[in-house]
Every structure is written in structure tokens, then in C-alpha cells.
Ligand SMILES: Nc1ncnc2c1ncn2[C@@H]1O[C@H](COP(=O)(O)OP(=O)(O)OP(=O)(O)O)[C@@H](O)[C@H]1O
């Protein structure tokens with residue numbers, strides 16, 4: 001009468017509490033992984049060896065065309081290209097600009113997102129909805145257009161200068177300055193941050209806010225002790241995604257920034273193309289990647305923290 | 314308690330299930346008659362849901378067989394099994410209307426449109442929900458959702474109806490009403506039913522028989538009355554109703570020293586101011602009103618007992634006589650005799 | 653309720669109202685100003701600085717765009733390539749998203765973070781590095797090459813958002829359907845897929861935009877053989893009067909506005925935000 005049966009049905013349905021990675025599931029997950037491994041992982045790996053001075057094999061052509069190529073002098077390669085970049089005064093300026101813009105824009109974007117999110121959560125009403133809808137507009141607009149629109153708006157013959165000159169005020173030409181890059185990155189990053197933050201704040205139950213009010217907490221105190229701690233995960237995610245996006249941005253600084261100093265995204269392209277120094281270009285890409293990884297760690301930490309809190313791991 | 318032919322509806326034969334490296338269900342046997350309503354009763358985590366999910370086909374037992382109306386269904390998937398389940402949180406599909414939810418099983422069975430319409434209407438009428446036919450699950454109350462889930466199960470005309478704590482999300486009053494409704498429907502349709510609950514009141518009031526579970530095993534399977542009068546194990550006696558629990562022995566209506574366990578139901582403790590045969594002097598220590606009866610704490614020379622008394626409730630400090638009408642005597646957790 | 657009223661009452665003093673109004677106007681100006689300024693240029697003959705009004709109105713630039721075969725071709729390329737990219741992305745990523753949605757937490761996290769890590773390598777650096785591989789595979793200047801480049805940018809949307817959507821379909825809604833007699837496939841089609849649909853829709857829209865707007869990679873890989881609308885825009889900006897770029901911008905923005913309009917409810921409804929938290 002007794003027989004041993006396998007969990008065929010249980011798989012994926014009954015075993016919800018401890019699902020295992022079945023073979024089929026693994027195969028299903030494979031295609032995007034392979035695509036990414038082949039078209040991102042592989043080139044990045046090859047590029048990394050190139051940055052270390054491996055100039056043969058797949059890197060042969062680039063090494064022949066490019067200028068100031070360093071060949072490896074140790075079995076593991078050489079840091080000469082990295083030294084080149086780090087000692088390049090151009091790079092120092094670009095790196096400072098990139099980090100400063102990333103920091104300032106991310107902070108401002110987060111503050112705006114928090115302001116609008118808290119306004120919508122605590123006060124609400126039509127005005128708040130209209131405002132949120134308005135801030136989503138940049139999501140509709142391709143980056144190229146956004147960059148060009150902002151370019152013309154703040155240009156020497158743009159609206160801002162035209163408008164202020166009616167009152168005899170000389171408004172500065174913002175286009176082609178570092179400030180224009182900041183404006184552009186804020187403009188394009190707003191929607192995502194606002195979506196993350198508002199949805200995080202909206203999911204806080206009324207009861208939690210109301211008990212705090214009952215306990216006598218004021219507006220600011222509620223924000224500080226209830227809203228922000230409870231929505232910290234989406235806030236951190238918004239911040240890290242925004243920062244990583246800005247860090248690697250290209251079109252915005254290309255259209256809006258000055259020639260020097262500019263953001264590293266543009267410089268990577270310049271070094272690769274115009275200056276024909278591919279090795280240095282790749283090195284810069286890895287420096288940006290390293291910075292992005294640092295930020296990504298914060299993102300992972302935030303996710304793990306929220307997973308722990310809700311008992312998922 | 315049904316008088317229908319005593320045919321076997323559901324047989325669980327030596328079911329064993331290991332989950333996460335632990336034996337959750339351990340060699341479980343159960344025979345449910347056709348048209349019978351059986352409760353699985355037990356504390357949280359004892360394996361009620363696991364058992365039900367094996368009957369429904371969501372889990373396949375590691376050992377043992379499940380026989381439904383004479384047919385072995387042990388390895389048949391839930392979609393082919395003639396069982397219908399009502400989930401604890403109802404599991405209504407939010408993207409379908411009430412009608413759509415109830416019609417789904419029939420659409421799957423590829424019934425003709427008019428037939429589907431007719432049967433869904435019947436099912437909805439049965440649970441008094443025709444007026445909510447076009448509502449979405451999110452728009453109706455918890456009790457109504459519960460009834461939709463029931464209608465969705467009944468419309469399948471299953472051989473067996475499985476209910477996993479179907480009432481636990483309802484308020485106390487509604488719970489009593491809905492459980493009567495379920496019982497009525499079940500009787501009317503004569504459908505074999507297994508209902509999981511951890512509420513003994515619920516189990517006692519609606520089941521033909523109750524299976525009391527403990528640690529993946531069935532401790533006792535009998536009618537509510539029997540379960541109450543003759544709990545076969547100490548565990549069951551404790552779980553069902555209230556019990557005075559005394560270490561010792563029992564002789565001549567008195568508790569004596571000993572190695573057994575004496576269980577005395579508070580209803581079986583009789584207090585009176587006059588001495589009758591078998592009663593001994595006692596004083597009233599404390600009286601706690603419990604609604605339509607009082608819980609009275611009594612002290613006797615041999616033992617302290619609490620009793621449920623509804624008529625002529627004595628005052629604290631009164632002296633009188635206490636007679637123990639019935640005692641259950643357990644040795645090693647098993648019932649050895651009733652005195 | 654009373655408590656909410658209180659907070660509402662507190663902040664509706666005239667000063668606060670005025671401040672909010674000013675903030676709102678400033679935001680509107682900041683966001684819409686540049687777009688309007690550019691859009692108006694599509695219809696003006698010339699605009700002399702520092703006048704607030706253009707010199708005159710015209711449809712001239714629109715006819716010019718449609719007379720220019722290079723521009724027309726870029727529009728056609730975009731309208732062909734982007735849908736292909738989205739469909740391919742769905743085929744490649746949706747099964748994976750489903751699997752990821754059903755993996756345990758650690759498995760799902762590893763999968764999604766892995767894709768995320770690949771995505772946070774600066775795009776421009778990747779495009780520079782990918783050239784070697786592209787030459788080796790003869791993908792330079794081909795449609796396939798462009799499609800692959802654009803595909804890479806959609807993966808993050810097409811896995812993350814649907815994975816979250818699949819993961820959030822309550823398991824017992826599926827079980828109830830199995831119990832009702834539906835086959836596994838039918839359960840997937842009528843319950844799981846149906847309930848994950850808003851998330852998938854948002855993923856489709858975001859992927860389409862990512863592909864449609866992609867310029868850097870497409871330029872590096874496609875030019876000079878293949879131009880799409882955004883890469884054409886680079887050329888326009890350099891070589892044509894601002895009015896032509898303005899017309900082209902309006903054309904380029906049209907599909908985005910249309911698509912987002914369709915999916916707006918779900919995007920604002922939290923599907924996008926849900927998708928970027930690993931649950
Ligand atoms: N997939 C699983 N993996 C590991 N352990 C499990 C799994 N499913 C259930 N269990 C364990 O099996 C035991 C019995 O679970 P079950 O859900 O059957 O209890 P129950 O009697 O229905 O309890 P409750 O009244 O709380 O619903 C529990 O200890 C539970 O933790």
C-alpha cells in the first residue's frame with residue numbers, strides 16, 4: 001500500500017514556502033543572463049585586460065590604431081594607463097565635476113521628491129496630484145530632446161535671457177556651463193525618483209501617522225520619525241538609481257556642458273574617438289564603474305535590510 | 314450521525330508527509346463516510362492545512378494513499394481531482410466579477426454558455442448573492458466574499474468539499490450564522506465535507522464527526538458527543554471543553570493519591586447544601602460570573618475543583634457538599650476508565 | 653479622519669498656500685518651459701533675440717522634414733527597429749522574469765542584482781568596449797548590431813518589473829484555479845499572466861522608450877549606415893537650424909507621449925516603483 005512519490009505537483013505551487021530553483025526555472029532564467037554575459041560581460045572583461053596592458057588577441061587592432069598604448073610589463077599587466085589617467089589634470093577636473101554633479105543633482109532630486117511626496121502624503125488634494133503628474137512629464141521625453149530643449153532655453157538667445165532682458169536684466173547664459181549639466185540631470189532624473197518616493201510614502205498606513213499625531217508629534221517630527229524611516233528603502237533606491245544614472249550620463253553633459261571640465265561620460269567618448277587614446281578611455285570607464293559599484297552597494301544594503309525586516313530572509 | 318448508507322467517501326491510508334526535513338504528517342489514517350461532515354481540529358501547526366492540501370492534490374504524500382469514492386487519487390493533480398477547496402482568505406480572483414469567479418470552473422470544463430449561466434445563477438442563489446453578481450471581489454464584504462468562494466466550490470459539484478478555516482476572517486456573530494449556512498447547504502446537497510478549524514465550538518456544533526489532530530497524527534476520531542464524554546487521551550480531554558486536572562487516583566467519588574491523572578469536567582462537579590450519597594463537605598472559595606453560568610471554585614478535603622453552576626449559585630464562603638458525577642482516569646495519557 | 657482634517661487645516665493658511673503655489677509654478681516652469689520653448693520653434697520663421705515674440709509663423713519646416721529622405725528613413729528605421737527590440741526583449745526576458753518571480757529570495761536577488769550590475773557599467777564605456785566584439789562578429793553597421801545594442805538597454809526593465817509583478821501574484825489564487833480544474837497553462841494564462849499584466853505593460857512601455865530613445869550605442873554601432881531618429885537628431889542639431897530640430901523633437905516625442913499615456917495609470921499606480929524593489 002505504501003509507496004514513495006515525488007513532489008511533481010508541489011513544485012511551484014505547493015512548495016511556496018521554500019521554492020527551489022528547478023531545472024526548468026534555471027533554463028528560463030538563462031537567456032537574458034547569456035545575452036548580458038556575452039554582450040556586456042565579455043566586452044567589459046576584454047576591455048579590462050586592455051586597460052591592464054594586454055594588447056594582443058582581441059585587443060590587437062585597438063592597440064595598433066590607438067595612441068599612448070601601454071603594454072604590460074608584469075605577468076598580470078601594468079597600471080601605467082591608470083597612472084596616466086590619474087595624473088592627467090583634465091581627468092582630475094572631470095572627476096571632480098562628475099562627482100560634484102552627481103552629488104548635488106542627486107541631493108536636489110531627492111529633496112524635491114521628498115517634498116512632493118510628503119506634500120502628497122500629508123496634505124493631498126488636487127494640487128498635489130497635478131504636481132505629481134507634472135513632474136512625470138520628463139519620463140515622456142527622449143533624453144536627446146530634453147537636452148536640446150534645455151540647451152535652447154538657457155542659451156545665449158534663449159528664453160531666459162530674452163525674458164529678463166525685457167526688464168533690462170542681464171541673465172547669465174547657463175548653457176555650456178556646469179550648472180546646465182546639473183539642470184539637465186535633475187530634469188531627467190526627477191520622474192523616477194518621485195515615483196519611487198511617493199509610492200513608498202503612500203504605502204505607509206494612515207494609522208501610523210495618526211497615532212503619532214495622537215501622541216502629540218508635530219508635522220516635522222512626524223516626517224522625521226515616521227515617514228522617512230518607514231519609506232527609507234524606496235528613498236535609498238531612488239537615490240542610488242539616480243546617482244548611478246547621473247554618474248554615467250553622456251547626452252546631457254554633451255549637449256549642455258562646457259568643453260572643459262565636463263563629465264566623464266563625455267570624456268570617455270572623447271578619449272576613445274577624438275583623442276584616439278582608447279586605453280585611457282577604458283580606464284575612465286572602469287573608474288566610473290567602480291564609483292557606481294560603491295553606490296550600488298548602498299542599494300543592495302537597502303534591499304537586504306528591507307528583506308530582513310519583512311522576514312523574507 | 315447521517316443515516317445515509319455507510320459508504321466510504323474519503324479514505325486516508327497511512328499518509329506521511331515530510332516538509333523541510335521534518336515529519337509533518339505521520340502515518341495518518343482517516344475514513345470519512347459519504348455525505349458526512351468531518352472537522353480536522355487541532356492547535357496551530359499540527360498539520361491540518363497540510364492534510365487538507367494533500368486531499369486537494371496540492372501536495373503529494375511521501376507515503377500512503379488517498380481514496381476518493383473508491384478511486385485512488387493519490388497522485389492525481391488538483392485540476393483533475395473531483396475536490397473543491399475553499400481557501401482561508403477565499404482566494405477570489407480580483408480581475409473577475411463575482412459571476413466570473415463562480416463561472417471559471419465551468420468554463421474550464423468547457424460547458425455551454427447557457428448551461429454555465431444557469432448553474433452559476435443557481436450557485437449564487439444558493440448563497441444569496443445574486444444581487445452582487447457583477448461586483449468585483451474587492452467591492453463586497455468579507456462574509457460575502459466567503460460565500461462567493463463557497464459558491465465557486467459548490468458549482469463544481471465536487472465529490473468532496475474542503476474548507477480551510479473558512480470562517481476565521483469573519484466576526485463572531487457572522488461566524489455563527491455562516492457556519493449554520495454551510496451546515497445547511499452541506500446537509501441539503503449531501504456532499505462529503507472536510508473542514509479545518511482550530512475552534513472547538515465550531516467543530517462541535519457543525520460536524521458529524523471530529524478528528525482531533527496533534528503533531529501530525531489523529532488522536533481521536535468520533536462524534537462530538539463521544540469526544541466530549543469519552544476523550545480517549547488526556548490531550549483530547551484538555552483540548553475539548555474544560556477540565557479539572559489532578560495528579561493522583563480516584564475511588565468512591567474521592568481523589569486519592571496515585572500515579573494516574575484524574576480529569577473532571579466542571580459540569581460534572583455538583584454542589585449542594587444537602588448531603589447526598591457520594592458527596593463530601595466543601596466550601597466555596599470564589600465565584601466568577603461567566604454569562605449564563607458561574608464558575609465556582611470549591612475546596613474539599615481531598616481536592617480543589619472548579620465547577621460550572623447555572624442554577625442556585627452559592628455565595629463565596631458558603632459551606633456545603635460536593636459530588637463528582639464523573640471522572641476520567643488516564644494513565645500515560647490514555648484513558649483507562651471512566652468512574 | 654479628524655486627524656487628517658487637522659493636518660489639512662494646519663497647512664492651508666494663506667502663507668503656506670501662497671508658498672505652495674509659487675513652488676508649483678516654479679516646478680511647472682522648470683519642467684515645461686524648455687519643452688514649450690522648443691516646441692514653438694517648430695512653427696516659427698525666425699526669432700530675433702531678445703524679442704518675446706517670433707518674427708512670423710510657418711509650416712515650412714514640417715514640409716522640409718518630410719521632403720528630406722534621410723530624415724524620413726531615420727523615422728522608418730526607428731519605427732521598425734524599436735518594435736522588434738521590444739518583442740525580442742519580451743521573448744528573451746519574460747520567461748526569465750517569471751522564473752525569477754518564483755525563485756526563492758536569494759536566487760531572485762542574485763539574478764536581478766547581476767543584471768543590475770551589468771546595467772550600471774557606464775553605457776558609453778560599454779559601447780567603446782563592445783566595438784572589438786562587433787568587428788569580430790561582423791555586426792558593425794548592421795541592423796542586427798543596432799538591435800542587440802538597444803536590446804541590452806531594455807533587459808533591466810523587462811526582467812525587473814515583470815519579475816516583481818509575477819512574484820506578487822498570490823500563490824493561492826493560482827491554487828484556487830488549479831482546484832477549479834484548470835490546467836497549469838490555463839492557470840498561467842488566465843490568472844498569473846492576467847494579474848501580472850499591468851507590470852508587463854509598464855515594462856513594455858519602458859523598454860520601448862529605452863530602445864526608441866537610445867542614441868549613443870546606436871550611433872557608435874549603426875552610423876553611418878543606419879540612422880534612427882535620435883541619432884539623426886545629433887546630426888540635425890549640428891547642421892540644421894533650430895526649427896528643424898524642433899519639428900523633429902515633436903515627431904520623436906509623439907510615440908512616447910502616446911505610449912506613456914496608455915500606461916500612465918499603472919506607472920503612477922506604483923508598478924514601476926514596485927519593480928525596482930526586490931521583494
Ligand atoms: N513547505 C513547507 N516546508 C517546511 N515546513 C512546512 C511547510 N509547510 C508547512 N510546514 C510546517 O508544517 C507544520 C504544519 O503546517 P500546517 O500549515 O499544516 O499547520 P496547521 O495545522 O494548518 O496550522 P494553522 O492552524 O496555524 O493553520 C508547521 O509546523 C509548518 O511550519
Ligand SMILES: [Mg+2]
Pocket residue numbers: 361362363
Ligand atoms: Mg492552516
